[in-house]
Amino acid sequence: MRSEAVPGAPVTIAIVSFNTRELLDACLTSLRPDHDAGRAEVWVVDNASTDGSPAMVRSRHGWARLVEAGANLGYGPAVNLVARRTATPWIASANADLRFTPGALEALLAAGTRDPRTGALAPRLVLPGGRTQHSVHPFPGVRVAAAVNLGLGARVPGLGERLCLEGHWDPERPRGVPWAHGALLLVRRRAWEAAGGFDDAMWFYAEDLDLCWRVRRAGFTVRYVPAARVHHERSAAATAAWADDRHVRSQAAAYAWMRRRGGRPRAAVVAALNAGLPALGAAAALAPGRRARLRHWARLHARAWIRARRAGASA
Numbered sequence: 231m232r233s234e235a236v237p238g239a240p241v242t243i244a245i246v247s248f249n250t251r252e253l254l255d256a257c258l259t260s261l262r263p264d265h266d267a268g269r270a271e272v273w274v275v276d277n278a279s280t281d282g283s284p285a286m287v288r289s290r291h292g293w294a295r296l297v298e299a300g301a302n303l304g305y306g307p308a309v310n311l312v313a314r315r316t317a318t319p320w321i322a323s324a325n326a327d328l329r330f331t332p333g334a335l336e337a338l339l340a341a342g343t344r345d346p347r348t349g350a351l352a353p354r355l356v357l358p359g360g361r362t363q364h365s366v367h368p369f370p371g372v373r374v375a376a377a378v379n380l381g382l383g384a385r386v387p388g389l390g391e392r393l394c395l396e397g398h399w400d401p402e403r404p405r406g407v408p409w410a411h412g413a414l415l416l417v418r419r420r421a422w423e424a425a426g427g428f429d430d431a432m433w434f435y436a437e438d439l440d441l442c443w444r445v446r447r448a449g450f451t452v453r454y455v456p457a458a459r460v461h462h463e464r465s466a467a468a469t470a471a472w473a474d475d476r477h478v479r480s481q482a483a484a485y486a487w488m489r490r491r492g493g494r495p496r497a498a499v500v501a502a503l504n505a506g507l508p509a510l511g512a513a514a515a516l517a518p519g520r521r522a523r524l525r526h527w528a529r530l531h532a533r534a535w536i537r538a539r540r541a542g543a544s545a
Contacts, residue, residue, distance in 0.1 A: 236271040240339060241320040241416070244312035246305050247276040251283045253463055254326040258291040264335050265293055271318065274326075275299055275308040305412070306428025306437035313427055321422050323438075325413045327463035337458035338416045341404070349421030349450025350442060352410030353458035354401060362401040363462055365411040366454050368393045369443065370488055375500045379507035407454045408446070412438030414460055417445070424448035435483035443491065481534035489538065501535035504528075 243261065247254050254274070264270040273295040276284045287296045299308065309323040320342070338351045355363035368374045374393060377383060383390030383398040390398020394407055415438060425444035428437045442452050488497035505528045512524035 236265060236268055239268055239271045239318055241270045241322055241335065242312060242316040242318040243270050243272045243322045243324050244309045245272065245274045245324045245326055246308045247274050247279055247283050247287075247326045248302065249279045249281045249283065250326045251279070251281045251286050254283055255286055255290060257324070257326050257328050257330075258287070258294055260328075260330040262291075262293070263332065264330065269335055269339070270322075271295070271316065273297065273312045273316075275303070275311060277302040277304070277308060304433035306432055306434075306441075307430045310427045310430060313422060317419070319419050320416055321419060322414060322416045323412050323428070325462070328414055329461040331459045331461070334458040334460050335416075338455055341453060341455045341458075342416065342418060345451070345453075347449075347451050348453050349418050349425075349445040349448065350410070350452045351416045351458075352407070352452070352454050353414055353460045354454075354456040355411065355413060355462040356459055357462060362456075363411075364396040364399070364401075365413070366394045366399070366407040367409055367439075368395075369408050369439070370484055370500060371492070372496065372499050372503065375503040376507075379503055379511075402456055404456060405454055406451050408452065409439050409442030410452060410454060412441070413462055415441070417441075418450070421445050421448060421450040424450070432483070432487075435480045436487045439484065440487055440491075477530055478533050478537060481531060482537040485535055485538035497538075498535075501531060501538075504531040505535065 241264075245254070245257060258272065258274070261270060261272050265272055272293075274287050275297045276287070277299050278301050284296060284298050287294060297311065299311075303311070305323070309321075313321050320339070334353055338353060342348050342351050352365060355365045357363050377386075377389065377393060378395060383393065383395035389395070391400055425441060425448050427441070429440055432440060445452060485497055485501055488500060508524040508531075509528040512521045512528065515521040515524060
């Protein structure tokens with residue numbers, strides 16, 4: 231079956247694939263109705279998978295456009311490749327470990343149509359157990375680090391909701407947010423071009439943080455749309471590649487972004503708060519379980535900061 235163009239489709243969805251064949255199969259199956267209805271042109275960029283993913287796409291989903299990169303381009307660069315080859319009014323970056331519920335894409339498009347200032351939209355990501363994933367965040371900084379590590383989200387009325395802090399935000403409320411996870415991010419083409427798309431230098435992790443930051447600097451907003459429900463297996467490709475080290479890699483990428491966009495001193499203060507305050511809390515904690523969790527958190531941030539510094543020194 232040959233890939234099919236979708237004349238007049240408002241959205242190009244760029245799925246980035248790396249060794250998640252069965253999840254990719256389910257993702258494409260869930261998107262077929264949007265393709266057939268003329269809403270979406272679907273592309274798959276395969277980053278040199280070795281599990282038969284490209285062959286599966288060709289045999290089972292020939293209606294999707296397949297690009298075999300021949301190497302692991304990373305996430306943002308793979309989406310940029312699709313964006314350069316298309317011209318739809320909207321471009322969506324998508325993980326392969328998603329399953330779209332009926333009406334999810336329509337809900338995102340409707341929310342974007344209502345407000346032309348909206349540059350990017352994020353759905354509700356639903357984890358395998360049915361819980362809503364915490365997928366919207368404030369931009370990292372000194373005040374946010376202090377608020378999180380001092381537990382102010384629970385102590386100051388309204389602060390956790392305002393800052394989108396985990397455990398203290400309302401996942402049912404549609405709202406503008408600072409930034410949202412790139413597992414699925416629907417971006418207006420005008421905003422995409424104004425922001426410059428993903429940064430090709432950011433191979434994996436924090437590329438969504440950076441894109442949303444630049445979208446907002448270009449004069450657009452980012453919105454969370456809970457009516458758009460998308461099931462998410464969460465970090466399937468990253469877990470397969472890096473296992474538990476993915477957490478350190480993710481945080482190191484965030485620190486590298488802070489160094490680049492806000493300067494090294496500010497990033498160093500944030501890292502010190504994220505590592506130091508939990509370490510102090512662990513020293514004072516009476517419950518062994520809490521003490522262990524705080525120590526783990528402190529060590530993770532210390533390792534991430536060291537890795538970000540080394541990466542910056544070698545850049």
